Amino acid sequence: xxxxxxxxxxMIPSEEFARGVGVDTQAVDxxxxxxxxxxxxxxxKTLDAMDPADAADVVEHLSAEETQAAAKLAPDAFGGxxxxxxxxxxxxxxxxxxxxxxxxxAISDMEFDDAVQLVxxxxxxxxxxxxxxxxxxxxxxxxxxxxxxxxxxxxLMQRNFVSAPQFWTVGHLxxxxxxxxxxxxxxxxxxxxxxxxxxxxxxxxxxxxxLRGQRATLLTxxxxxxxxxxxxxxxxEDAAYLFEKYDLPSAPVVDSQGRLTGMIMVDDIVEVLQxxxxxDMLALAGVSDAGLADTVIETVSGRFPWLLANLGTAILASFxxxxxxxxxxxxxxxxxxxxxxxxxxxxxxTQGLAVAVRAIASRDISSANxxxxxxxxxxxxxxxxxxxxxxxxxxxxLWFKSVPIALVIGAAMLINxxxxxxxxxxxxxxxxxxxxxxxxxxxxxxxTATDVIGFFVFLGLASIVIL
Amino acid sequence: xxxxxxxxxxMIPSEEFARGVGVDTQAVDxxxxxxxxxxxxxxxKTLDAMDPADAADVVEHLSAEETQAAAKLAPDAFGGxxxxxxxxxxxxxxxxxxxxxxxxxAISDMEFDDAVQLVxxxxxxxxxxxxxxxxxxxxxxxxxxxxxxxxxxxxLMQRNFVSAPQFWTVGHLxxxxxxxxxxxxxxxxxxxxxxxxxxxxxxxxxxxxxLRGQRATLLTxxxxxxxxxxxxxxxxEDAAYLFEKYDLPSAPVVDSQGRLTGMIMVDDIVEVLQxxxxxDMLALAGVSDAGLADTVIETVSGRFPWLLANLGTAILASFxxxxxxxxxxxxxxxxxxxxxxxxxxxxxxTQGLAVAVRAIASRDISSANxxxxxxxxxxxxxxxxxxxxxxxxxxxxLWFKSVPIALVIGAAMLINxxxxxxxxxxxxxxxxxxxxxxxxxxxxxxxTATDVIGFFVFLGLASIVIL
Numbered sequence: 001x002x003x004x005x006x007x008x009x010x011m012i013p014s015e016e017f018a019r020g021v022g023v024d025t026q027a028v029d030x031x032x033x034x035x036x037x038x039x040x041x042x043x044x045k046t047l048d049a050m051d052p053a054d055a056a057d058v059v060e061h062l063s064a065e066e067t068q069a070a071a072k073l074a075p076d077a078f079g080g081x082x083x084x085x086x087x088x089x090x091x092x093x094x095x096x097x098x099x100x101x102x103x104x105x106a107i108s109d110m111e112f113d114d115a116v117q118l119v120x121x122x123x124x125x126x127x128x129x130x131x132x133x134x135x136x137x138x139x140x141x142x143x144x145x146x147x148x149x150x151x152x153x154x155x156l157m158q159r160n161f162v163s164a165p166q167f168w169t170v171g172h173l174x175x176x177x178x179x180x181x182x183x184x185x186x187x188x189x190x191x192x193x194x195x196x197x198x199x200x201x202x203x204x205x206x207x208x209x210x211l212r213g214q215r216a217t218l219l220t221x222x223x224x225x226x227x228x229x230x231x232x233x234x235x236x237e238d239a240a241y242l243f244e245k246y247d248l249p250s251a252p253v254v255d256s257q258g259r260l261t262g263m264i265m266v267d268d269i270v271e272v273l274q275x276x277x278x279x280d281m282l283a284l285a286g287v288s289d290a291g292l293a294d295t296v297i298e299t300v301s302g303r304f305p306w307l308l309a310n311l312g313t314a315i316l317a318s319f320x321x322x323x324x325x326x327x328x329x330x331x332x333x334x335x336x337x338x339x340x341x342x343x344x345x346x347x348x349x350t351q352g353l354a355v356a357v358r359a360i361a362s363r364d365i366s367s368a369n370x371x372x373x374x375x376x377x378x379x380x381x382x383x384x385x386x387x388x389x390x391x392x393x394x395x396x397x398l399w400f401k402s403v404p405i406a407l408v409i410g411a412a413m414l415i416n417x418x419x420x421x422x423x424x425x426x427x428x429x430x431x432x433x434x435x436x437x438x439x440x441x442x443x444x445x446x447x448t449a450t451d452v453i454g455f456f457v458f459l460g461l462a463s464i465v466i467l
Numbered sequence: 468x469x470x471x472x473x474x475x476x477x478m479i480p481s482e483e484f485a486r487g488v489g490v491d492t493q494a495v496d497x498x499x500x501x502x503x504x505x506x507x508x509x510x511x512k513t514l515d516a517m518d519p520a521d522a523a524d525v526v527e528h529l530s531a532e533e534t535q536a537a538a539k540l541a542p543d544a545f546g547g548x549x550x551x552x553x554x555x556x557x558x559x560x561x562x563x564x565x566x567x568x569x570x571x572x573a574i575s576d577m578e579f580d581d582a583v584q585l586v587x588x589x590x591x592x593x594x595x596x597x598x599x600x601x602x603x604x605x606x607x608x609x610x611x612x613x614x615x616x617x618x619x620x621x622x623l624m625q626r627n628f629v630s631a632p633q634f635w636t637v638g639h640l641x642x643x644x645x646x647x648x649x650x651x652x653x654x655x656x657x658x659x660x661x662x663x664x665x666x667x668x669x670x671x672x673x674x675x676x677x678l679r680g681q682r683a684t685l686l687t688x689x690x691x692x693x694x695x696x697x698x699x700x701x702x703x704e705d706a707a708y709l710f711e712k713y714d715l716p717s718a719p720v721v722d723s724q725g726r727l728t729g730m731i732m733v734d735d736i737v738e739v740l741q742x743x744x745x746x747d748m749l750a751l752a753g754v755s756d757a758g759l760a761d762t763v764i765e766t767v768s769g770r771f772p773w774l775l776a777n778l779g780t781a782i783l784a785s786f787x788x789x790x791x792x793x794x795x796x797x798x799x800x801x802x803x804x805x806x807x808x809x810x811x812x813x814x815x816x817t818q819g820l821a822v823a824v825r826a827i828a829s830r831d832i833s834s835a836n837x838x839x840x841x842x843x844x845x846x847x848x849x850x851x852x853x854x855x856x857x858x859x860x861x862x863x864x865l866w867f868k869s870v871p872i873a874l875v876i877g878a879a880m881l882i883n884x885x886x887x888x889x890x891x892x893x894x895x896x897x898x899x900x901x902x903x904x905x906x907x908x909x910x911x912x913x914x915t916a917t918d919v920i921g922f923f924v925f926l927g928l929a930s931i932v933i934l
Contacts, residue, residue, distance in 0.1 A: 004822075019640045021701075021705045021708060021709065021830070022830065022833060023830065023833045023835060025834050025835040028833075028835035028836070029835065032790045033860075041770065051694055051713075053694070053712045053713050053714075057712070057830075057924065059833075060831065061833060061835045061836045062836075063836075063839055066929050073798065084628075085712075103750070117816075127876060153612070162896050174678060177678050177679055177795060178678075178679055178681070185675075185679070186675070187672050187675075188675050188676075188716075188892070189675045190657050190674070190675070190716060204515075206655050206658070207657070207674035207675060207677075208652075208653070208654075208655050208656045208674060210674075210678065211641060211644050211645075211677065211678075212644055212652070213673060214644055214645070227518055227520070234488075234867060238488045241488060242488065242736070243737065244601060245520045245524070245552075246518075247520075247734035247737075249655075249657060249716060249733065249734070250597045266716065266733050266734075266783070267714035267715075267716070269734075270710065270711050270714075270733070270737065270740065271711070272493070272734070273737065273740050273741070273744075274711060274829065277740070277744040277748075278829070280748065281744075281748050281751065281821055281824075281825055282825060284748065284751075284752070284819050284820065284821070285751070285817050285818050285820070285821030285822075286814060286817070286818055287818045287821055287822055294843070294844040295628055295843070296847050296850060297844055299843055299844070299846075299847040300847045300850045300851055300854075303815070303818045303847065303851060304831060304851060304854065306814070306818070307811065307814060307815060307818075307851060307855065310810060310811060310814045311807070311811060311855065311858065311859070313809060313810075314806065314807040314810040317806060317807075317810075318803045318807055320800060321806070322800075322803045325799045325803070328795075328799050328802050329796065329799045332792045332795050332796045333789075333806075334800075335788060335795050335799075335802035336785045336787060336788045336789045336792070338806075339781065339783055339784060339785060339788070339805075339806050339918075340778070340781040340782060340784075342806065343777060343780075343781040343784075343918070344774065344778060346779060347753060347773070347774060347777045348770070348774060350752045351752050351753055351754045351770045351774075353752070353755055354748055354749050354751070354752030354754055355749065355752075357748075358745050358749060359746055362741065362745070363488070363489065363524075364527065364528075366489060366492055366495075366528060367492050367526045368490060368492040368495035368496065368499075368528045369495070369529075369530070372530055376761070376762070376763055376766055376930070379763040379766075380763050380766040380767050380770065383763060384767055384770060384771060384774060387767075387771065388774065388778065391778065392778070395782070409877070439886060443533050449808075451810070
């Protein structure tokens with residue numbers, strides 16, 4: 001066999017291109033086996049050989065018990081670089097197995113915003129113990145961040161950023177950056193914020209335009225005026241929306257006096273988007289946060305509350321059926337057909353609800369267009385109702401050879417699909433207006449409406465028309 | 468009244484901080500009124516005075532007809548800067564009203580990746596006409612991009628990037644960038660890609676480390692080794708996952724020979740994340756893409772297919788009920804209680820499904836942990852089933868004073884919640900394995916299983932035990 005030429009050795013095989021998209025299952029198996037054999041060295045060797053993000057991926061594929069055992073066994077494999085990449089759930093499992101000194105060491109190796117995320121996961125007691133081991137300044141900064149509310153922009157903010165007065169040139173700035181102590185600069189930054197004498201940000205200069213500029217060029221010549229401003233008390237979802245809308249790589253954060261106080265980076269925003277997406281999607285399906293968790297108990301407790309609410313709804317709907325027991329006893333066909341009306345309403349309502357929740361989250365509904373959207377939903381409900389009345393009526397007739405039944409199910413279908421459209425759009429809008437999260441609580445109201453009204457209209461009409 | 472001091476004048480009122488989070492409803496009203504009055508100047512004046520992203524937001528709040536009318540009336544208000552910020556739907560409406568020359572002008576003002584997105588929205592005929600008006604080089608680049616599949620990384624890629632050979636110093640690179648023709652450089656970039664002699668990327672240098680470095684420093688000293696590589700044929704979702712995992716501000720794209728051929732920026736990835744999230748959430752609720760659209764017809768056609776599929780499911784379930792007509796005629800309580808069992812199964816199945824779809828999308832399920840996750844779901848289904856059997860049995864007893872009914876509904880609840888757990892996890896995993904999108908098609912299978920089996924188990928057990 002001949003040695004590959006340097007060019008060949010450098011050619012990346014096409015499978016390699018896709019590396020990173022999947023988890024390294026071999027490494028997961030290796031770590032799992034090493035944990036089972038209490039082989040600390042093997043755990044460390046496997047994880048240390050990987051990119052920290054890939055190592056974090058491996059850890060996330062272990063069970064909670066395996067993760068805790070691995071961290072206890074080989075704490076050195078869980079340095080700040082790996083911890084910074086872990087999901088909140090996995091991070092919680094790891095820190096449970098590390099002592100305060102080990103966690104404090106990891107924090108010293110982390111970027112500030114990642115350190116905040118880690119400290120968030122600690123319980124009250126160990127948080128105190130860890131903070132006590134940190135240098136005073138770092139401790140103070142972390143404590144300041146933790147004073148901001150959870151899920152606020154303040155928690156995402158780092159305290160290091162690069163700012164420059166309006167009168168500076170490119171040369172001034174480059175000299176300033178080169179002379180700055182490394183721990184006073186962010187590890188990575190994409191923009192420099194230009195500030196006025198009162199330290200209010202007035203614009204940003206991208207590093208790429210800085211690189212292109214001559215030393216004597218004034219920063220204000222390269223500057224883009226501020227397109228938006230983030231405050232620490234802003235909801236992280238709002239901050240993420242601003243990044244998306246204005247295509248920002250980073251954003252300056254100002255305090256209540258409008259003075260530049262921190263910086264948020266886009267990679268943290270990408271994480272926020274993923275987090276909020278997951279939350280919305282699961283909330284719509286009636287799964288609370290804990291539903292993502294690892295153990296059976298946590299899984300059950302994340303799903304039980306909504307199932308209980310649904311049981312209430314279902315029992316309510318069955319009261320309606322019970323109220324029409326006499327009619328059903330005389331004509332069992334009604335018991336056969338009634339669930340169809342309720343089911344169609346439930347589905348149509350869920351469709352409208354998903355569209356509405358999505359539109360609210362992406363700020364596509366405002367007072368400027370809400371009327372048009374509500375009208376569109378109701379019209380769409382009416383049209384779909386008509387279509388399904390026309391489809392279902394004949395089916396019911398062919399099945400039960402009864403014109404009244406065909407008419408009743410057609411009418412009930414039309415009415416319930418209009419109700420579904422109304423509930424699907426008005427319930428989330430009302431909840432939003434009342435300050436509740438429409439993703440979390442809407443479903444139960446919508447399905448209650450479509451179930452109860454579906455059964456009531458169908459059985460009610462039937463008892464009038466048929467008896 | 469005294470004049471505000473400069474510092475006061477500079478103080479940004481706290482409402483202003485939140486600017487950008489909501490749409491400017493006044494501007495929406497102004498544009499709408501101007502369109503109604505055919506006042507081209509007023510449309511232009513309102514939109515031109517705003518940040519392009521804010522102007523785009525205003526346009527997105529108009530109806531399709533209003534948008535088309537505004538674009539026809541005041542084409543100059545829809546320059547490349549605004550078009551680049553529009554959602555796909557709004558963009559489609561605008562370009563319908565512009566002629567090929569106006570669209571070509573807008574494209575010349577746009578970044579390359581935004582231009583690709585615009586051309587994607589054009590129908591075959593006007594695409595030809597627009598491309599014919601562009602300079603040969605620009606046209607050729609756009610056509611190359613359009614050759615990549617829709618939703619592939621190739622479509623997100625821009626052709627301008629900054630690369631440097633391994634032996635260059637910071638000084639070499641800065642001189643190179645300053646001397647480069649502006650149209651050969653990307654408008655904004657965050658990193659420089661270091662390439663080997665065969666033009667394979669071997670690492671990245673962030674502009675912030677470049678800024679800190681001395682002129683004589685070798686780029687390789689500042690370089691971070693490549694953490695991942697994107698290829699043009701990669702699904703945009705996979706590319707987005709890599710950005711998220713490795714916290715990338717940009718990524719080099721290589722061709723099939725591994726040579727650097729383009730660059731993807733994080734702001735495009737943020738858009739992809741939002742798009743894919745919206746798709747998943749709506750697909751799970753049974754709404755196809757068109758469901759986001761503007762008109763009633765589009766809304767209906769986006770929802771009709773899934774409602775039709777659901778009708779099929781519901782009829783199938785009602786066949787099961789019909790098969791037990793005799794039992795129901797003898798005991799109407801069964802008709803009252805059966806929908807509760809089906810409804811609980813449907814909800815539990817939907818919960819599991821949402822968790823599974825989410826975990827698949829975020830690559831949290833792999834062969835390394837699938838067994839544990841399936842076991843956890845089944846166990847959680849069993850535990851929830853047991854709890855609700857214990858809750859529902861006594862309720863049914865109190866209601867109908869029948870021990871057999873209480874036992875039957877308890878058993879049916881337990882069985883159906885286990886079925887729901889199985890379907891909720893196995894259906895999406897199987898679809899994923901078969902190459903189908905689990906978000907799009909899973910729901911109908913899961914609810915069919917829980918409806919049909921729910922009714923069958925409850926009524927079947929009842930007919931055995933009670934009769």
